[in-house]
Amino acid sequence: MVASQTIAHKAQTETPVDFDAVIIGAGVSGLYQLYRLRELGLKVRVFEAGTGIGGTWYWNRYPGARFDSESWTYGYSFSQELLDEWDWEEHFAGQPETERYLNYVADKFDLRRDIQFKSRVAAAQYRENTRSWDLTLEDGWHCTARFLVTAVGVLSAATLPNIVGVKSFEGPSFHTHYWPKEPVSFVGKRVAVIGTGATGIQTITEVAKTVGHLTVFQRTPQWAAPLHNARITQEEMTHIRANYADIFARCQDTFGCFIHTADPRSALEVGVQEREAFWEKLYGEPGFGIWMGNFRDILVDRQANRLISDFIARKTRERVRDPVVAEKLIPKTYGFGTRRVPLESGYFEVYNQPNVELVDLSETPIERITPTGIKTSACEYEFDMIIYATGFDAITGAFDRIDIRGVDNVSLKDKWKDGPQTFLGIMVDDFPNMLMVMGPHAGLGNFPRAAEYSADWVTGLIRFARDRNLTRIEATAAGCAAWTDHVIETSEGLLFTEVDSWMTGINRNVEGKQVRRIMRYSGGHPKFRERCEAVVADGYQELALA
Ligand code: N01
Helix, strand or coil: CHHHHHHHHHHHHCCCCCEEEEEECCCHHHHHHHHHHHHCCCCEEEECCCCCCCCHHHHCCCCCCECCCCHHHHCCCCCHHHHHHCCCCECCCEHHHHHHHHHHHHHHCCCHHHEECCCCEEEEEEECCCCEEEEEECCCCEEEEEEEEECCCCCCCECCCCCCCCCCCCCCEEEHHHCCCCCCCCECCEEEEECCCHHHHHHHHHHCCCECEEEEEECCCCCCEECCCCECCHHHHHHHHHCHHHHHHHHHHCCCCCCCCCECCCCCCCCHHHHHHHHHHHHCCCCCHHHHCCECCCCCCHHHHHHHHHHHHHHHHHHCCCHHHHHHHCCCCCCCCCCCCCEECCHHHHCCCCCEEEEECCCCCEEEECCCEEEECCCEEECCEEEECCCECCCCHHHHCCEEECHHHCEHHHHCCCCCCCECCCECCCCCCEEECCCCCCECCCHHHHHHHHHHHHHHHHHHHHHCCCCCEEECHHHHHHHHHHHHHHHCCCHHHHCCCHHHCCCCCCCCCCCCCCCCECCCHHHHHHHHHHHHHCCCCCEEEC
């Protein structure tokens, strides 16, 4: 009986598939995943909604877009040749430079020939009889693949605000994520920006340089700190290149794969003068040191968090001339670092400009968007342009937008309606042969560092299956439950879990995303890798393989 079942199944799995693997997304993780799976000799197709390479760095071409990770920690580490060839221009590269870099990578490794652009995946259905996935694109195009690898990004499902009349404005309006490729001029224009997250802060700072008049609509202020970007000199690049091995090794050792390591001291155990001097130093240094390289307890201990919050508040007050405006810009409902800290380049000084106005929506909420502008509870504003920097349906949003169905037609969106359940953030029970690169419950941080690891792990598993003629890989329900519990456990005691933000799954513009959920692994990347390696060392026995 068992033998004949096996033979019958073999025949079914011999039904030809169009591709060994389909990857959704040609961003940082999708490109690298393609490179790796091709190395295995697999027939791979990448579906990409955009017309070009880059994912995040293809779409987010809004003014001022740049990353907050040091460029030289952000590039791929897998190819010595690539490291030798590519010179970063800035310590924190802007969107054009990063997009150029990813295009360079795609060309160097001849990746484009397996990428199908303008191809948004609308549905993916697992077929048990063939142990494969049926993929349908938005335009109805259809194909089959043994493995479905999602590389859809963490912040890729942009959301407009759920404000009445949002479509009624008659002038140009843009969501920052869908910024046009053509230059947009703000000169002499009355421009509104809604949203003051990391994107809003970058946009506002850049728009303010040339705008006629800028009005910023702020619902929640942000704790932001200086980026201190600079160009990279030839000598610096030579030094960076000589030290790449150390740089990447150091990133591997840190919690979020950044170059910054937490200081082992408690903020409460050092004297006031020493603490202030340390914070002054961090505030004056480039990058995320103030967040990731700070005393070990600022993100877990309320008193330590209060102290660093007071320090940053003082800095903000020093930089904003009008004390009333300064107070509006200082968060009062959550502490420093419990939301993702935006790094800024002159953001607070923007509010010293006579042509910039801050509207605090907690005092005067927006009632509607009108054909000519924005109406708050206090007055009606007229604008030539509205910019929505209103963020994303983060982490699970890009999955929700695809109708993904597994065994017995179970819908992934339904399965995750109360929060994601995964095994290692890579697999989900009931969804055999679906592998997620940087899915929910993966650790966040310096994205390419974590994505490279994730794609390597996925590649290892596919190689293992291929070498043993296994055609069905699935996480067990028990494995998913245990990992999900562990992810929740690792978040306990971290102050960020008490705060509404995209990191806790909140998006007030999206139905069903109003309740905080644990969306990411908070045990740090070294521990994450340790757990993943244990699964490999054990011959993947924790998975159901057939
Ligand atoms: O999105 P956000 P983002 N009415 O969700 C407001 C990464 N990133 O695109 O806070 C009025 O942070 C909303 O208000 P509130 C980075 O990880 C990286 O800015 O919900 N306002 C908030 O102010 C970042 O954290 C980099 O009360 C509304 C803003 O819109 C992540 O992307 C650069 C509203 C959304 O902020 C997301 O950042 C940029 C409404 N109806 C971004 N709806 C680099 O390193 C929303 N808001 C590179």
